[in-house]
Amino acid sequence: MTGTPTRAARPTRATRRRSWRLYVEVALIVAFALAAVLLLWRPDWIEAMGTGFDPDHGTGSVERLVALVPGVAAVLVSLVARRESIRMGAARAD
Numbered sequence: 211m212t213g214t215p216t217r218a219a220r221p222t223r224a225t226r227r228r229s230w231r232l233y234v235e236v237a238l239i240v241a242f243a244l245a246a247v248l249l250l251w252r253p254d255w256i257e258a259m260g261t262g263f264d265p266d267h268g269t270g271s272v273e274r275l276v277a278l279v280p281g282v283a284a285v286l287v288s289l290v291a292r293r294e295s296i297r298m299g300a301a302r303a304d
Contacts, residue, residue: 249277
């Protein structure tokens, strides 16, 4: 029984759209997580930009708060991607 897949086994347009959406979500997770790590890597990056702006007087607390934004975004997008992955699995099981 080899050959072309049956109509039920072929991916539908909705399934392909969901898989592309999942790939985009995973790319966003990686980008947000990488941004959070890079922002945490150097705690004085705002002062190092050379603008003369020193909101926390060198402690790095403002930089940690700024790094929290992409970190939280990575977690939120990962939860959405997980939900999408579960939905795709349920759609394949049908």
